[in-house]
Amino acid sequence: MxxxxxxxxxxxxxxxxxxxxxxxxxxxxxxxxxxxxxxxxxxxxxxxxxxxxxxxxxxxxxxxxxxxxxxxxxxxxxxxxxxxxxxxxxxxxxxxxxxxxxxxxxxxxxxxxxxxxxxxxxxxxxxxxxxxxxxxxxxxxxxxxxxxxxxxxxxxxxxxxxxxxxxxxxxxxxxxxxxxxxxxxxxSRRRPGIEYDSVPQSLVDDAVEPGDPGYRGVASNYLRGGAPGLVLRPKTAQEVADALSFARRHTHLPLGIRSAGHGVSGRSTNKGGIVVDVGRMNAITVLDATERLVRIGPGATWKQVSAALHPHGWALGSGDYGGVGVGGLATAGGIGLLGRAHGLTIDHLRAVEMVLADGRHIRASAEEHPELFWAVRGAGANFGVGTAFEFQVDEVGQVGYAQLGLFTTDIAQALTDFGKIVSQAPRDTTVFLITGRPRQGNWNIQLLGIVDNPDPDIIVERLTPFAQIGTLTQQQVVVTPYAGVMGSAADVGPEGHSGFGDPVSRSAFLPELTSEFARDAADLLRTGPVYFFELRAMGGAIAEVPADATAFPHRTSAFQVTAMGGNHDNLNKVWDPLRHHFDGLYLSFETDPRPERLHDAFPPQVLNRLREVKRRYDPDNLFRDNFNIDPHPDLSATSADAREK
Structure with missing residues (x-):
């Protein structure tokens, strides 16, 4: 009493x-x-x-x-x-x-x-x-x-x-x-439907409930507001298994898996459900210096990884921001600023340690569970919780890192020029373009790029064509280790993230940046719903990996395109007319939850193969809250979706 x-x-x-x-x-x-x-x-x-x-x-x-x-x-x-x-x-x-x-x-x-x-x-x-x-x-x-x-x-x-x-x-x-x-x-703030008093003993001390003092720091992620009913924070693979055992008793609730919480699309938070946060599993270990083989925990950030690899003269290409966690990127793709020179992040993955839905702790590689290893590289959120990743990293010395600001009154021409320059650029050069709504008829453009070469003259030679797509207003080009690029990211302190609302984003792969696409993209930007628009250059080493080597099938695309807005319906109205230019989408930057997006992300043969893997390793569909690959889909509904498309 x-x-x-x-x-x-x-x-x-x-x-x-x-x-x-x-x-x-x-x-x-x-x-x-x-x-x-x-x-x-x-x-x-x-x-x-x-x-x-x-x-x-x-x-x-x-x-x-x-x-x-x-x-x-x-x-x-x-x-x-x-x-x-x-x-x-x-x-x-x-x-x-x-x-x-x-x-x-x-x-x-x-x-x-x-x-x-x-x-x-x-x-x-x-x-x-x-x-x-x-x-x-x-x-x-x-x-x-x-x-x-x-x-x-x-x-x-x-x-x-x-x-x-x-x-x-x-x-x-x-x-x-x-x-x-x-x-x-x-x-008194506990959410209905959660057996709080039966949280596994191994997780009790670090679990966070809505009424706990530390709740604000774990409720949201980088972009998305959240209000989970319980956040479990395992520190070992066995504790991850304990967390999933608890989650299996709560399949009526959303389940989020979080490494560092930066994903645009990932449901690393939710409302009223359970979040398994592996952020404390962040160890970085060199396994074999001769082979440049390293083992990295899912909770490490790319800033931490680059700092640990730098003394060896190594680097591992990631995205464009060092605060992102390893777990999400290492299972989705990793289209980064070293992409054209060294490929996707997943192209360097040699093995992954995982806890499966049934609690088993396994190691997947080309020799062990090879089908699971194939699926994890591109669709990993559907098959288990990665507890460690083994990467073979690259020798990377000093690089040229550029941040250029430009403006133009003709965004269509600037996009067209950008596409031509990227297509002619050597593979050591990767440049991303960011723009948004016009201001008084002018578009501001930001270019982020890396030239994987320490020679200042070569760096200037590579970047000069890009600086001519508009009027140059700002330039900062430095010769730095890759760790210097990733190191500019802010660390997430004990107060955690403070995201709010729900990000609204659309993503696609663009085979070629034609003048027709540039014109349509300009129209999209003029209408107003899109406040952020990005083109990530691909090609080079990314395209050299066979399309069927991983569950990331869109190897021959020239660009990955992202558009962000504030409203799903308004964004769809201006985005859908551009779909005929695209060939697939990148799920990491997509927030449209409709099941048909899976058909954009994975061609039929890839999706069928993924379903087979899902049936073997997660037949009860525990991992279902991040663009779910249903192991037992309603075929009639799938056919109807295909007819609508």
Whole structure:
């Protein structure tokens, strides 16, 4: 039986007197909750308001201001004067009706007050009286026990230390075992459908629930807001297996797998579901210096990887930002700034250690589980959780790294010129183009590029044609190790990510950048829904790998195209007319969740082969929340999708 106390500031000497003494005593004696009696505060506020009205006439705003502030002041004060006990105040009592009611003035202020109080006392504040049961002041032990049978704490009004002591003697909350469990405020925020009390023992200490102080830091990812019901943070392969065992008991909920949380499309967070965060599995080890073979944990970032490889004179091509985690990129593709010179990230993968849906820990390579190894390189999110990746890295010395800013009044011509220059560039040169909406008829263009050569003259020679696609407004070209390129990324601190909303992005592979595509892309940019547009140059070493060597089939494309906007429907209206230019899509930058996108990402023979692998290694479809390859698809629905296309 958990018991709490209700304190009325107007009857306890105010927030600076007996109220604090009684709250501290309740905490010291192990009670579960202190509730500020909002109705009493409201009564007092009403009396003050009546007096003021008698002096100054009608002033409803003054009444609201007094009624709203007193409970918050009391709870905030108690939060500062106590250390861990949960504190309750009912928002409906504070504002006089539901805070979401449109008729309530300043409801956004009330919501912000609740958010601020949570930031000041994380995991301790309860704002819904449904989390507890009220009992009369003189309730007997038997009556309290009966009220507690529903599983909620029972709150009793008190006004003296002896009354607090009586409740402490009756409450099991005074035991050591009870004190070790999460505070009531944290438990009150648990999401329905999750067996929180059956989290595997190996994961309990590091698990994060919605009411925990560290929840904000793990709820969202880089671009996407989230509100998962539980985040599990394994540190070993066995703990990953334990996490998946727990997830198998919760298949009614979303399941996200997270390495560093930077993916545009990846569901590394969700709402109300489970997230398995392998970010702490970030070790980087040289296995064989002669063969340049390294073993990397999924939670390492490419910034960390490049820094670890640099002393050896090595590099491993990744994307264009060092803050991205290894796990997502190493299973999707990895179209990066070393791509034309050294290929995709997955082209360097020699083995992967995985925990499968059934908890087995295996190693997949060309010799062991070869079909799974094929599938992981391009569609890995569907088959298991990678716990370590073995890469054969490249010898890479100093490179030329360029950041160029340009503007143009003719974006179609600039895109056409860019396409021609890329097609003629040596394979040691990889350049990405970024632009967006025009401003007063001008387009700003940013070029990011690497020339895999330490000679300044060669670097300038390679880059000069690109600098002529518009009027050059900014240039920064440096000779640096690859670690210097990746090292500019910001580290994710203990506060975690702070993404919000849902990114809206479309992705495609472009076989050739024709003048017709450039014209249509210019029209897309003029319409307004697209605020970010990127062309990533491919070709070179990427195209030299056979299309069937991995589950990444689009080897001969010249570019990967990404467009981002703020609304799915608006983006579809301007993106769909360009589809006839494309041949496939890159799932890492795609947020359209419709099943037919799989047919764009994987040609029929590739998708059929992936389904066979899925049936063997994840027949019950545990890994289903990131562009799911259903092992048992509805063939009639698939046929209908194909006819619509």
């Amino acid at each position: 958990e018991l709490g106390v209700a304190l009325n500031p107007s009857e306890s000497g105010g927030v600076s007197g007996r109220l604090v003494e009684l709250a501290r005593l309740a905490e010291e004696r192990g009670l579960a909750l202190v509730v500020v009696d909002s109705s009493g505060a409201a009564d007092r506020a009403q009396n003050k308001s009546d007096t003021k009205l008698g002096r100054e006439g009608d002033s409803s705003d003054a009444h609201l201001r007094t009624a709203v502030m007193d409970p918050w002041t009391a709870v905030a004060w108690l939060a500062g004067k106590t250390g861990r006990i949960s504190l309750g105040v009912h928002l409906q009592d504070v504002v006089g009706s539901s805070p979401s009611d449109a008729s309530v003035p300043y409801r956004s202020v009330v919501a912000k007050a609740a958010e601020s109080l949570e930031a000041l006392a994380p995991g301790r504040i309860i704002t819904d009286s449904a989390a507890w049961v009220n009992a009369p002041h003189d309730a007997s032990a038997e009556e309290l026990a009966a009220l507690a049978e529903g599983g909620r704490p029972v709150v009793v009004p008190v006004d003296s230390a002896s009354e607090v002591e009586r409740l402490a003697a009756l409450s099991e909350a005074g035991s050591v075992a009870s004190r070790r469990q999460r505070p009531l405020a944290a438990r």
